[in-house]
Amino acid sequence: MxxxxxxxxxxxxxxxxxxxxxxxSRRDVRGQFKSDPIPDAVLxxxxxxxxxxxxxxxxxxxxxxxxxxxxxxxxxxxxxxLAHQEAAAMFSDEKRDLYNGLKLEGIMESPINxxxxxxxxxxxxVVIGRTHISTMDLYSSVCAIQNLWLAARxxxxxxxxxxxxxxxxxxxxLEIPDxxxxxxxxCLGYVTHFKKKPELESAGWLPRLPLENLVYFDGxxxxxxxxxxxxxxxxxxxQDFPVGSVRE
Amino acid sequence: MxxxxxxxxxxxxxxxxxxxxxxxSRRDVRGQFKSDPIPDAVLxxxxxxxxxxxxxxxxxxxxxxxxxxxxxxxxxxxxxxLAHQEAAAMFSDEKRDLYNGLKLEGIMESPINxxxxxxxxxxxxVVIGRTHISTMDLYSSVCAIQNLWLAARxxxxxxxxxxxxxxxxxxxxLEIPDxxxxxxxxCLGYVTHFKKKPELESAGWLPRLPLENLVYFDGxxxxxxxxxxxxxxxxxxxQDFPVGSVRE
Numbered sequence: 001m002x003x004x005x006x007x008x009x010x011x012x013x014x015x016x017x018x019x020x021x022x023x024x025s026r027r028d029v030r031g032q033f034k035s036d037p038i039p040d041a042v043l044x045x046x047x048x049x050x051x052x053x054x055x056x057x058x059x060x061x062x063x064x065x066x067x068x069x070x071x072x073x074x075x076x077x078x079x080x081x082l083a084h085q086e087a088a089a090m091f092s093d094e095k096r097d098l099y100n101g102l103k104l105e106g107i108m109e110s111p112i113n114x115x116x117x118x119x120x121x122x123x124x125x126v127v128i129g130r131t132h133i134s135t136m137d138l139y140s141s142v143c144a145i146q147n148l149w150l151a152a153r154x155x156x157x158x159x160x161x162x163x164x165x166x167x168x169x170x171x172x173x174l175e176i177p178d179x180x181x182x183x184x185x186x187c188l189g190y191v192t193h194f195k196k197k198p199e200l201e202s203a204g205w206l207p208r209l210p211l212e213n214l215v216y217f218d219g220x221x222x223x224x225x226x227x228x229x230x231x232x233x234x235x236x237x238x239q240d241f242p243v244g245s246v247r248e
Numbered sequence: 249m250x251x252x253x254x255x256x257x258x259x260x261x262x263x264x265x266x267x268x269x270x271x272x273s274r275r276d277v278r279g280q281f282k283s284d285p286i287p288d289a290v291l292x293x294x295x296x297x298x299x300x301x302x303x304x305x306x307x308x309x310x311x312x313x314x315x316x317x318x319x320x321x322x323x324x325x326x327x328x329x330l331a332h333q334e335a336a337a338m339f340s341d342e343k344r345d346l347y348n349g350l351k352l353e354g355i356m357e358s359p360i361n362x363x364x365x366x367x368x369x370x371x372x373x374v375v376i377g378r379t380h381i382s383t384m385d386l387y388s389s390v391c392a393i394q395n396l397w398l399a400a401r402x403x404x405x406x407x408x409x410x411x412x413x414x415x416x417x418x419x420x421x422l423e424i425p426d427x428x429x430x431x432x433x434x435c436l437g438y439v440t441h442f443k444k445k446p447e448l449e450s451a452g453w454l455p456r457l458p459l460e461n462l463v464y465f466d467g468x469x470x471x472x473x474x475x476x477x478x479x480x481x482x483x484x485x486x487q488d489f490p491v492g493s494v495r496e
Contacts, residue, residue, distance in 0.1 A: 010273055010442075015266025016402035018259065022267055023297050023395055025258055040482040048489055049271050051459045054397070056411060058448035060457050066479075069466045087379040099376065117468075123454060128347065129411040131335040135386070136411050139431070142387045146394040147271055149302070154264035163304060163377040163384050175467045183387070194258075200306035206371060209308045211299045218317040219423045220365075231314075234288040241296055 022154050025194055029158030031103040032191040033110040042155050043112075049151035050116070055140035057128035061120065062144045062183075065174055067113040075173045076165070076185070077107045083164045098205060105162045110189035115174055116145050118181045141183040148186070158191035211235050270402050273442055277406030279351040280439040281358040290403050291360075297399035298364070303388035305376035309368065310392045310431075313422055315361040323421045324413070324433070325355045331412045346453060353410045358437035363422055364393050366429045389431040396434070406439040459483050 047064055055061060067073055084104065091099050107113060118141040130136045149159045162185045176182055201208055212235045216222050224232065295312055303309060315321055332352065339347050355361060366389040378384045397407045410433045424430055449456055460483045464470050472480065 011266065011270055011402050011404070014262065015269060018263025018266045019270055019398060019402045020293070020297065021263060022259055023399065024300050026300075026302070028302055040479045041486075043479060044482040044486045045268070045489070047459060047463065047483065048486060049268060051457075051462070052272050052274075053394070054274070054276055054409065058446055058454045060454075060462075063462045063464060063468075065464045065466070065468060065470075067466055072466050083380045087376070090374045090379055102376075104376070126338045128335070128350075128352070128448070128453070129409075131338055132331045132413055133411045133415055135383075138383070139387075139390045139393075142390040143394045143397075145387075146301070146391045147398075149391075150267060150395075150398070151271065154259050154267045156259070161302065161377075163381045165380055167381055173467075175470075177468065180468070198306055200376070205376070206306045206308075209299075211295060214299070214308075214311045215295065216311060216313045218313070218315055218320050219421075220311075220313060220425060220428070222313075222423075231288045231291060234292040235295065238289075238292045238296060241293065 022150050026149060026153040027158065027194050027198065029160045029187070029191055029194070030106050030199070032158060032193055032195070033106040033187065033189040034192060035109065035111055036190045037111055038157065038189065042157070046148050046151040046155060046157070050144040050148035053140065053144035053147045055143070056130050056136035057123065059123050059127055059130075059137055059140060061118045061122050061137045062141045063117045063119065063180075065115040065117065067115065067174075068111070070108075072173065073107050073113055076113065076170065077105075079165050079169050079173070080105055080107060080162060083166055087164055098203065102199070102203065104164060106160050106187045106189070107162060110160070110187040112188045114148075114186045114188055115170075115182050116141055116148070116184045116186065117176065118183050119179070120181065121179050138181060138183055141181075145184045145186065152188060153194075156190060157188060158194065160187040161185070162187060210239070270398055274397060274401045275406065275442050275446065277408045277435070277439055277442070278354050278447070280406060280441055280443070281354040281435065281437040282440060283357065283359055284438045285359055286405065286437065290405070294396050294399040294403060294405070298392040298396035301388065301391035301395045303391070304378050304384035305371065307371050307375055307378075307385055307388060309366045309370045309385045310389045311365045311367065311428075313363040313365065315363065315422075316359070318356070320421065321355050321361055324361065324418065325353075327413050327417050327421070328353055328355060328410060331414055335412055346451065350447070350451065352412060354408050354435045354437070355410060358408070358435040360436045362396075362434045362436055363418075363424075363430050364389055364396070364432045364434065365424065366431050367427070368429065369427050386429060386431055389429075393432045393434065400436060401442075404438060405436060406442065408435040409433070410435060458487070
């Protein structure tokens with residue numbers, strides 16, 4: 001990684017390197033949660049980080065339902081257990097054993113769960129930037145989740161996104177109105193450690209794809225103009241950059 | 249903001265503060281692009297940041313179509329112009345004048361456009377975590393976009409997300425196959441400056457919502473257990489935190 005500085009004074013090269021370390025060491029945490037409480041000062045900061053995500057037409061369509069009640073979390077966990085059984089039946093025999101051996105959520109072990117929602121009617125029917133692509137408001141709430149996730153990592157907090165759930169039943173448990181979409185259900189807490197690699201990569205479920213195979217030019221699957229082959233060369237040279245930057 | 253340190257050694261308190269500055273000063277850039285080329289070393293880093301987003305079932309469903317061709321960008325710009333006209337007709341008279349005065353894209357002025365896609369068939373029909381919520385793969389590509397956006401900001405690069413487009417026509421221009429979804433079309437480049445606030449906020453289109461009104465407890469619109477009212481007090485106290493952290 002070169003030491004060239006960003007072109008403005010607000011974000012330093014050191015800030016930039018810290019951002020990359022945060023991005024590359026962020027994990028989907030399932031089995032490493034500790035029950036230690038999260039201070040309000042920390043929770044406030046990460047909620048502000050989420051609230052300053054980009055949103056289509058400045059809709060800010062999100063809400064944050066903080067779930068601490070053990071009773072409510074147990075009901076969500078029951079939903080997970082049911083869906084998890086249904087999911088297991090969908091895999092081939094070989095994959096099913098591996099699937100059943102995976103820890104996929106920390107709903108009860110983490111001190112706080114947060115459901116991040118999208119209010120599709122927040123600013124009326126016509127929204128700048130949502131006129132032609134109707135999913136843009138949902139995507140805004142996803143950006144809020146990713147901001148929250150990175151802010152949490154920078155505070156030493158793990159986040160796990162639980163998506164093995166029946167969405168309609170979850171809405172009933174959390175009393176979410178019809179026009180509100182529960183975009184993500186997150187578990188949040190301090191951790192014993194962050195794993196060096198994503199768990200599904202370490203478990204041999206799927207490999208990390210080589211980035212150079214995912215980059216096209218001027219159209220799908222398009223070969224390169226000569227000057228751009230230098231970018232692919234750079235990407236190949238940088239392949240250990242994320243790994244190197246998070247080595248402790 | 250207190251000076252408490254994150255609980256691991258990898259991310260320092262200074263890194264964390266840099267992340268917050270990056271998050272709070274990120275902007276959707278439309279009118280401030282410069283044509284300066286983006287070095288391959290920089291582009292490689294921000295693509296790696298995107299590639300290390302969370303993905304459901306470790307699918308990594310994204311591709312990155314880098315669009316430099318002026319001819320291709322002109323065709324995308326023509327799509328924007330058409331959709332922009334259609335969109336203007338949807339607003340009330342009062343809002344339409346304001347809408348028509350907004351600069352909403354930098355397709356031709358920025359040196360690079362990037363279309364971030366989602367390959368919904370990448371790892372077969374059954375994906376861990378997508379068995380019950382089918383949109384999770386699209387959300388993974390959105391997380392990649394948000395990582396890319398923050399990495400770009402930390403490199404002094406602006407990003408603008410153009411969503412006023414007919415998606416099907418865009419797919420034809422970029423020769424994107426049926427089963428691939430173009431999740432986001434981004435403009436990327438160095439900028440003359442980053443605005444202090446989102447443009448739609450400054451223009452009086454919509455106000456920033458108070459975060460404290462967006463936080464619920466244990467269910468939609470639910471009032472607070474006594475101990476959690478301290479969190480709302482903290483949120484009120486922190487209301488200038490993002491602004492303060494990006495003050496130059």
